[in-house]
Amino acid sequence: MPPSPESEDRGLPAARPDSADPPSRTNRQDPVLPPSEAEASASSSQAAPQITVDEYPAEWDDSGGGPPSPPYRDDDPTGGEPPEFSKMSFLDHLEELRRRLIRSIIAIGLAFGICWWQSDRLFGWLAGPIVQVLKDLGMDDHLVVTSPTEAFTVYVQLSMVAGIFLASGYIIQQLWGFISPGLYPHEKRYAFPFITLCTLLFVGGGAFAYFVAFPGALRFLISFGSRFRPMITVKEYFSLAVTIILGMALVFELPVLILFLTLLRLVTPGFLWRNTRYATLIIFIAAAAITPTPDVPTMMLFAMPLLGLYFLGIGLSYLVVRMRGRRV
Secondary structure (H helix, E strand, O other): OOOOHHHHHHOOOOOOOOOOOOOOOOOOOOOOOOOOHHHHHHHHHHHOOOOOHHHOOHHHOOOOOOOOOOOOOOOOOOOOOOOOOOOOOHHHHHHHHHHHHHHHHHHHHHHHHHHHHOHHHHHHHHOHHHHHHHHHOOOOOOOEOOOOOHHHHHHHHHHHHHHHHHOHHHHHHHHHHHHHHHOOHHHHOOHHHHHHHHHHHHHHHHHHHHHHHHHHHHHHHHHHOOOOOOOOEHHHHHHHHHHHHHHHHHHOOHHHHHHHHHHOOOOOHHHHHHOHHHHHHHHHHHHHHHOOOOOHHHHHHHHHHHHHHHHHHHHHHHHHHHHHHHOO
16 A cells, blocks of 8 residues: 555655565564673573682591692602692892801801810810820920911811801801792701701711821821821911811711712612722722821721712612602
8 A cells, every 4th residue: 555645745655566475474583682691691601600718618638628638649740738838039049148158257256266266175185186195106206397387377267267267056047047938838948957967967078087097197198207296387387287187077078978969869779789899990089189198098098988988878868769759
């Protein structure tokens, strides 16, 4: 039916012709609008509800605070335990090193003051081996000086060396405090055994040199030149004594070195045992460098304890590997 002129004048929409069929509902395509954020979050929450850590079942943890810690894995260097430290920058490491060095220097200074107070008595104790050997050989047991400042210089050096021995435990503790930020909680439990072992080995090495190795070397050297009259100066004797005592104290730390190499997975007990002959050669070379005499008996006196310490280090390495295997 054609539109009437009245509808056109009134501004009404024109009527559709009768021949035009209405569009089918099945063929009509309505525009698809994207879901809003509220609808998306509601649908996702209904599909997979989020559970926070506080909502975990309480039976997972004795305190009800969350899931248990992951088990230990051999390929996980943390041992299943998170580190207690944040990453330190290079400047932070330098600051920590400076702090530890200042504390160690202060400890050595305090120990030096104590030893300087007893410096004359300390030198009498240090000169005990040479005095005893000279008396046994029927010779004059007095040491001589060749300059007015020699006695003062020797006393200062002796007080410094004795102060290092006296403060060795605290110095090793500061060393452990510097490297401990790089360790995990299950590795920091070795602090007390490490400090105790290092201190005992350092002091034990100096004691072995003073009571056993040094008197034997002196007896051989002085008796070898019995035709001559010895005039041993204080400076020369002190230099020889400090070289032997301090050198033996340092090389007695061999088990600690092996223990560290094992903890870093650089060596194993099997590797150390298979290369015993090469280690023996190196030990004898080191003993020949420390020994003040060229004779074989004195060199053997220095080398045999080092061999024993090497096998002690193999035992400690085996214990570390065994404890590591139990954690797997």
